[in-house]
Amino acid sequence: MSDLTIKNLKKVFEGLEIIKGIDLDIRDHEFVVFVGPSGCGKSTLLRLIAGLEEVTSGHIYLDDKEITDIAPAKRDLAMVFQTYALYPHMTVRKNMSFALDLAGIDKKEVEAKVNEAARILELEPLLERKPKALSGGQRQRVAIGRAIVRHPKIFLFDEPLSNLDAALRVQMRLELARLHQELNATMIYVTHDQVEAMTLADKVVVLNAGRVEQVGSPLTLYHHPVNRFVAGFIGTPKMGFLKAKVESVNAGGVLVSLSCGHQVEIAVKGEHLQRGSRVTLGVRPEHLRITAASDSTFKAKLTVSEHLGADTFCYVETADQEVLTVRAAGHFQMKFGSDIGLELDVQQCHLFDDQDRTLARITTPL
Amino acid sequence: MLTLKQTRQLRTFLLGSLAWIVALLVFFPIFWMLLTSFKTELDAFSSPPQLFFTPTFENYIQVDSRSNYFHYAMNSVVVSFGATFLGMLLAIPAAYSMAFFETKRTKGTLLWMLSTKMLPPVGVLVPIYLIFKDVGLLDTRTGLILIYTLINLPIMVWMLYTYFKEIPKDILEAARLDGATPMQEILRVLLPISKGGIASTLLLSLILCWNEAFWSLNLTASSAAPLTALVASYSSPEGLFWAKLSAVSTLACAPILIFGWFSQKQLVRGLSFGAVK
Numbered sequence: 001m002s003d004l005t006i007k008n009l010k011k012v013f014e015g016l017e018i019i020k021g022i023d024l025d026i027r028d029h030e031f032v033v034f035v036g037p038s039g040c041g042k043s044t045l046l047r048l049i050a051g052l053e054e055v056t057s058g059h060i061y062l063d064d065k066e067i068t069d070i071a072p073a074k075r076d077l078a079m080v081f082q083t084y085a086l087y088p089h090m091t092v093r094k095n096m097s098f099a100l101d102l103a104g105i106d107k108k109e110v111e112a113k114v115n116e117a118a119r120i121l122e123l124e125p126l127l128e129r130k131p132k133a134l135s136g137g138q139r140q141r142v143a144i145g146r147a148i149v150r151h152p153k154i155f156l157f158d159e160p161l162s163n164l165d166a167a168l169r170v171q172m173r174l175e176l177a178r179l180h181q182e183l184n185a186t187m188i189y190v191t192h193d194q195v196e197a198m199t200l201a202d203k204v205v206v207l208n209a210g211r212v213e214q215v216g217s218p219l220t221l222y223h224h225p226v227n228r229f230v231a232g233f234i235g236t237p238k239m240g241f242l243k244a245k246v247e248s249v250n251a252g253g254v255l256v257s258l259s260c261g262h263q264v265e266i267a268v269k270g271e272h273l274q275r276g277s278r279v280t281l282g283v284r285p286e287h288l289r290i291t292a293a294s295d296s297t298f299k300a301k302l303t304v305s306e307h308l309g310a311d312t313f314c315y316v317e318t319a320d321q322e323v324l325t326v327r328a329a330g331h332f333q334m335k336f337g338s339d340i341g342l343e344l345d346v347q348q349c350h351l352f353d354d355q356d357r358t359l360a361r362i363t364t365p366l
Numbered sequence: 367m368l369t370l371k372q373t374r375q376l377r378t379f380l381l382g383s384l385a386w387i388v389a390l391l392v393f394f395p396i397f398w399m400l401l402t403s404f405k406t407e408l409d410a411f412s413s414p415p416q417l418f419f420t421p422t423f424e425n426y427i428q429v430d431s432r433s434n435y436f437h438y439a440m441n442s443v444v445v446s447f448g449a450t451f452l453g454m455l456l457a458i459p460a461a462y463s464m465a466f467f468e469t470k471r472t473k474g475t476l477l478w479m480l481s482t483k484m485l486p487p488v489g490v491l492v493p494i495y496l497i498f499k500d501v502g503l504l505d506t507r508t509g510l511i512l513i514y515t516l517i518n519l520p521i522m523v524w525m526l527y528t529y530f531k532e533i534p535k536d537i538l539e540a541a542r543l544d545g546a547t548p549m550q551e552i553l554r555v556l557l558p559i560s561k562g563g564i565a566s567t568l569l570l571s572l573i574l575c576w577n578e579a580f581w582s583l584n585l586t587a588s589s590a591a592p593l594t595a596l597v598a599s600y601s602s603p604e605g606l607f608w609a610k611l612s613a614v615s616t617l618a619c620a621p622i623l624i625f626g627w628f629s630q631k632q633l634v635r636g637l638s639f640g641a642v643k
């Protein structure tokens with residue numbers, strides 16, 4: 001068993017509150033990803049769990065046992081650092097067996113465990129090398145190997161892939177997903193890259209400025225972000241936002257008008273909205289379509305388009321200088337600066353109130 | 367016009383020459399001492415100084431018969447190694463905590479420690495002498511070890527702190543999560559990684575202890591007197607005997623010079639740790 005519970009956790013550095021009261025539950029076998037912009041406190045939260053930083057207030061429980069003030073050595077957690085943090089004076093084998101040697105485990109058993117980890121990670125030919133004779137990807141695998149030989153209660157990863165090149169990053173991402181399956185272990189993974197979060201996580205924790213914005217499965221966050229921050233953070237390219245004004249609130253939804261005058265009805269609950277109040281409409285690139293300028297009252301100008309082969313991302317600007325991204329087909333061609341019309345998939349649009357909270361949908365789209 | 371390559375060659379040549387000049391300047395007094403130690407007292411005094419003369423071992427024989435060299439050498443060895451060992455025992459944990467558990471006051475503490483080195487030792491001679499007298503540490507090796515440890519500690523802590531600062535904190539944190547106690551973390555991870563720094567700190571401490579003269583002259587008489595005291599005893603009221611003084615000085619320097627020579631590789635590596643890496 002390895003359930004982690006965090007209660008009202010706070011951390012103050014030099015008078016500055018960095019972690020501002022976090023509550024979190026992590027269940028056995030879950031792959032949990034902490035994601036958020038750089039500097040939001042992800043690493044700090046992970047280090048508090050690891051015991052590398054002292055908790056200012058709040059509690060951490062591991063399987064109903066409080067570990068808030070227990071030394072990191074006694075928590076039975078393993079961590080993989082962004083810099084790998086291998087012991088430079090030890091061979092790969094020694095790096096991996098270090099924890100087991102310290103624990104006084106029988107030599108034969110240590111050897112077996114190290115060999116097993118080396119097999120899983122394809123490190124067998126490198127066992128007698130020192131870290132400096134390894135490539136970045138190999139070092140990363142040793143760092144992971146060092147964690148898995150221990151069979152810890154929870155694996156902690158702090159941006160483990162960010163020092164690797166793009167191709168290797170994708171490969172290691174897949175390997176991590178496979179490892180999670182194979183080891184059936186509880187993992188907490190920190191990243192600023194929402195693609196990593198979406199692809200790896202069972203549960204994503206979106207952090208912003210020391211607070212949890214939302215916890216949920218990747219698709220929940222994508223389809224039902226609770227606020228504008230999460231909506232803008234999850235998904236690539238990012239969701240576009242348009243200023244809008246409430247025209248009327250009906251049983252079927254809220255009718256809003258965009259700054260260009262175009263009106264749309266979004267199927268969300270808006271009882272607390274007044275006619276004329278300011279709201280924000282959010283629409284993802286995949287829920288916008290470019291039409292001929294004459295076919296829509298929602299008009300814009302094409303500024304740039306990026307051809308990625310399968311898709312084309314078009315950056316368009318409305319009359320009110322609001323920028324949107326549109327996902328179009330790979331063969332899409334149009335001159336920059338052309339006048340275009342836009343079509344919204346209203347079923348998929350989000351509406352945020354003046355506090356940037358998402359308005360609840362009336363019917364959940366499939 | 368010089369080509370780029372020629373400019374580079376010229377620069378290498380000039381820098382090389384400069385290095386040689388400095389090296390010769392530094393080495394010259396030692397060379398002269400060695401030369402003088404093989405002269406007769408008469409030759410040693412002659413002016414202009416003689417570069418060519420018939421060498422003699424007379425001075426060494428005299429020194430050997432007049433004083434018990436090994437008694438003093440043994441004191442030097444015991445006191446230098448003892449003080450270095452004790453100093454390391456204190457400096458390593460101190461530097462470890464300062465480098466890896468830095469607080470607001472760490473920098474201030476380091477500066478304060480170093481500033482104690484700016485106090486002239488003679489300023490505390492009387493109180494220390496009296497304390498030593500009261501607790502019976504005068505003319506004992508233990509007393510010298512204690513005082514040498516204390517005077518070198520600031521430099522040792524400072525040096526080790528600088529070396530430890532070069533080591534990524536992550537590596538020690540990894541060890542902590544791997545289940546290492548602070549002791550294991552230091553012994554099995556920190557020290558092996560900072561071998562170079564440890565070696566050069568050790569060497570520096572040994573050299574400083576070996577050559578220390580102020581406290582050894584003031585706090586010892588005979589039984590704990592190290593080689594520096596022996597050398598001083600040759601510049602006696604009966605007059606200066608340059609040749610014999612040179613011989614005894616040569617004997618006093620020789621062990622530490624030889625030791626330094628053998629460990630120079632470590633020393634250079636340690637001292638250039640931050641620069642080259």
Ligand SMILES: Nc1ncnc2c1ncn2[C@@H]1O[C@H](COP(=O)(O)OP(=O)(O)O)[C@@H](O)[C@H]1O
Pocket residue numbers: 013014018036037038039040041042043044045
């Ligand atoms: N040891 C520390 N002392 C002071 N401030 C710190 C310390 N560690 C982190 N911080 C601050 O806490 C904030 C969050 O840092 P961190 O958790 O590393 O963010 P990230 O989400 O990028 O991992 C940053 O503003 C950082 O400056």
Ligand SMILES: [Mg+2]
Pocket residue numbers: 042043044159
């Ligand atoms: Mg971080």
